[in-house]
Amino acid sequence: MSKEISAAILGASGYTGAEAVRLLARHPKVHVGPLTANAQAGRALGELFPHLHTYSDRPLVKAEDVDWADVDVAFGCLPHGASQETLLALPSHVRIIDLSADFRFRDVTTYEAVYDRKHIAPQKTADAVYGLTEFARDALKGAPLIACPGCYPTATLLALLPLAQAGLIIADDIIVDAKSGVSGAGRSLKEANLFCEAAEGLHAYSVGNHRHAPEIEQELAFAFGVAVTLNFTPHLVPMVRGELVTCHVKLAQGTSVDDAREALRTRYADEPFVSVAAPGASPDTRWVRGSNLCVISIFADRIPGRAIIVAVIDNITKGSSGQAVQNLNVAMGWDEALGLQLEPLFP
Amino acid sequence: MSKEISAAILGASGYTGAEAVRLLARHPKVHVGPLTANAQAGRALGELFPHLHTYSDRPLVKAEDVDWADVDVAFGCLPHGASQETLLALPSHVRIIDLSADFRFRDVTTYEAVYDRKHIAPQKTADAVYGLTEFARDALKGAPLIACPGCYPTATLLALLPLAQAGLIIADDIIVDAKSGVSGAGRSLKEANLFCEAAEGLHAYSVGNHRHAPEIEQELAFAFGVAVTLNFTPHLVPMVRGELVTCHVKLAQGTSVDDAREALRTRYADEPFVSVAAPGASPDTRWVRGSNLCVISIFADRIPGRAIIVAVIDNITKGSSGQAVQNLNVAMGWDEALGLQLEPLFP
Amino acid sequence: MSKEISAAILGASGYTGAEAVRLLARHPKVHVGPLTANAQAGRALGELFPHLHTYSDRPLVKAEDVDWADVDVAFGCLPHGASQETLLALPSHVRIIDLSADFRFRDVTTYEAVYDRKHIAPQKTADAVYGLTEFARDALKGAPLIACPGCYPTATLLALLPLAQAGLIIADDIIVDAKSGVSGAGRSLKEANLFCEAAEGLHAYSVGNHRHAPEIEQELAFAFGVAVTLNFTPHLVPMVRGELVTCHVKLAQGTSVDDAREALRTRYADEPFVSVAAPGASPDTRWVRGSNLCVISIFADRIPGRAIIVAVIDNITKGSSGQAVQNLNVAMGWDEALGLQLEPLFP
């Protein structure tokens, strides 16, 4: 093995696990190591995901059967709750990049209220870095535990944080009307995820109580310096990948849409994965499918003093496993784009 | 012909024209008369729309070649502008049910500004009834010219008008985040409407300047008694039929979400086509596909004092040709549901 | 209740049960009676199928709790096996229209081999009429037990039976390459039926061993007068409804494609639901969606002496519940189209 480090994927039978394998398969410095999936242990990866042809013969193993001595980093692609339990058992030399919600909240009591369960590893939370890469690079370097943001928070925060930090929007009455493809629900067998139930239709879900709302509020509160309560209304769209958030906000007194756009442009000028569209251009999730990109656009509202900010990402890539790889690259001090230099797939 | 009246369809080569034929084919009192389509004149309906098997042999004719003596009513399924021109030429005994935007504005100068063209039949506008059926029955009876609302205004106004009229929501900062299937764009050959451009993706369009915004504002202003400027942000969703509007509003001082739901329930208790979902239920466009139904639901926002109102319709049925047939039924004094008693198609 | 008879739906929580309710809701002579669904008993129909608004408050009940005294006919919308068990328990005055495979085989041993289970009601099989309506009218009149054909057999047999009976095609090397929408798999929770697994892709399934092959062979053998073994290769297509069979056959010596088309036209000239497309026209499942129609077309092959016959149906309507209603109409001696006079839904 000529690669620099070896990565385990915990929960390789789900979509985010498979996406991590897809991306790491082409990463020049990371060897794809053990793949775990407790219920599917013993089956080959290619049986579950025939598209992952490079590793089709790799067996899935139980997490408890992994020899961690040769593993440098673990991507946690498990559901919340299961993630804590599994990660607690890892030896301390293993860097953890967790995609679950378990370590995203700076205050464990908030986590426990939102996810309605006791947190069993509160001490780890204190060390966790909230890995919205573009806003966390210093903290990410060398971090032992990185909590990757949820998909909706990723898109929403990339759209709003620069404006909140600069005082160009106000903290009141922020309305985030969000839309996601069905892959955000994972590979679990729920009636609502069946083709015949999800195709050719649309509905809002978790209206007023989606768990990503408190996560967004936590981060916006840091940026604004005041507590934030927002409207977050997600919708399930009949497509596989892709997420679009439409943020309806009030501009600060004296701020124009052009001011805000300029602030976004300046903030993201040197970013490899975030860009601001030309005035009037309306980003489509097709612009970023299969890539780690985020594209943002800002529009004037008909209502004076308000603006509409749209951001698109691929929920499985920048919204999950792509950002996880990006965080690994930063944590290791590597070129941030390693393994992620992919043009989106269109049509 | 044993039916009571004969209806012409002007513009039978488009989706709303075809939908009118689909519905009238089963209407017990309306004979499907001349079908016009200038560019396609001479072809049979079945060549353009093989699903319309009952009338597959019917030829399309030029509007100028129709003998209007035997025609009682004309459904105008033409684009705006073309609609005015064609309808102006009809003899006065023909009742007009127009689906275009040409006669929706009570003030011709607003129309001319929004649609960026001179109105050539301003005198007819004065007589036109804005045909949001549930709010226009008295005026519709015997009306010679009915201007059917746009699809987005139909869903939005059904969601908001009762609350605006009752003073339960306020006129400021109304945000309508709307989503539509691709059929709303009609059968015209535009790149954005190609399967490969519209499938598996999502984007906002006409942000801040969609022509349905002034139409909604006009009607809300009547209800509120003050001028209204709203945020209207439509999105194109990869599905054929269906429209969902998510209305983010402020409740009036002292009004609860339960109050508002109760007001909606009371208002629509006797309506054959509009219903209010149970608390917590989130309407899906699949609940109404192919039918004339509208389902509305109201949710509490995380932000105190605000509410989220969702409404779903089939944009081609209740949003276009279905409401047109409903308006005809009212205008004629018939049972309002004639020809429209269809269960939605699911899955 | 002013309707003539009352119908129970056994298995109203599945797609074919829901389709039966959709169609019977508008049937002038049939009252929708008890709706059974053992696992969902106690819930209202509208919770499972919000589109069925006319009966949204109807409770689902256990089959064992039905009072059969007032029920005249039962539509069996249960899986095979479960169907036998449930139907055996019905009193003899209840006419049975079964959509499962349980009574389709004239030889119980074939059924037992194909479905790999013991048949518990072999005596009933002897009385069952194979309900491909267009070829079974005499037998259907007054029949106590009607076994509706599978969806694939329906389309395939409508395409081939007239030619087989007339000796215009030969029994050797019949290749039926079939394609179905995902609803054919029902509402069951299987990974392959998830939106993300079924969208944007295509594969063949049950190649060489699909259970509809022996059923087609049974009926073709009657028509040809010799045993038939055919190639039946189904594919799962990313759409909800619709089924298309492409039958690659050898014409009998001296028979032309025009001869065969003429034979089909003559055979179906007076049929309300089966039609033959114009030469060169290629039927699309969109031509029949939501309706009880079947459209057939025949093409010359590049290989001399061969022909390609394409047939399209909606798998849930003509392929399941629509044909079941049609069979009821015939059994009762009513107009065969009652409750089925629907234009397809397009777009």
Place this chain on the structure above:
Amino acid sequence: MSKEISAAILGASGYTGAEAVRLLARHPKVHVGPLTANAQAGRALGELFPHLHTYSDRPLVKAEDVDWADVDVAFGCLPHGASQETLLALPSHVRIIDLSADFRFRDVTTYEAVYDRKHIAPQKTADAVYGLTEFARDALKGAPLIACPGCYPTATLLALLPLAQAGLIIADDIIVDAKSGVSGAGRSLKEANLFCEAAEGLHAYSVGNHRHAPEIEQELAFAFGVAVTLNFTPHLVPMVRGELVTCHVKLAQGTSVDDAREALRTRYADEPFVSVAAPGASPDTRWVRGSNLCVISIFADRIPGRAIIVAVIDNITKGSSGQAVQNLNVAMGWDEALGLQLEPLFP
């Protein structure tokens, strides 16, 4: 420019042109040079294809305005006919990799009959190599003009050529029932390609007269050593990318399905992009989406002595631009997988 050679893309405004840019953007030895598109000259690539972010500022130019001095290779992504005209005008030092049909036929008169037009560059045809990479490597090395196969011929020939060459199948009655996503039709504005016309339905097209049939016949005739006439029946499937061919064939006397599978396995054992699935596994186009892979499977037919061979490719990648890049790699003597080492995108 540190890359070894520079490539022009002729016809960069279409899907195959865009796919060539997508792949070459990550090719370590090829610089993306001039991009031509006559009707769109002057616009930036990013306006037409916002997903191609790496080259979003690149202007499209007219082919006649290209300075060919710095260009080493031209990818011809133009329609047939236009391709001949444009390629004829190129200086002789430019290697041509043509994706159109213009140089695929070894006999110009066949081309002229099939495409119903005069060939204006018959002399070039003599030098053209038919670039089904896996069967043309020797001829491809250094070839000045490579005619890439059509998408359907690519999948069909990969499935059948090894068996034809080895005498394991016979040349009679070969039936290729093919299915393609809508992107095969390109980005042109045709009603059949609209979302509302292509979604949620399926039909066969060009039955008996598709232009890829003679191309497949040409190559099979070489393999079999006798002239071949086959049944080729393509269907349009509601998905963007992906192509699946179901080949119904007769095995040679004494050949079993296992023999044939073993022959395919042996033939493709060392191929980087072609693989044979395990017995019983049924390849899905999702297994190869966005990649240059082809997966083949063979099944026993119910009819003794027959077999069913299924092959899947991505029509735009292995079926078009991916194979073109693969051919360039071979022609240059490079590692054949350069620029093509991509895992498929799933879900």
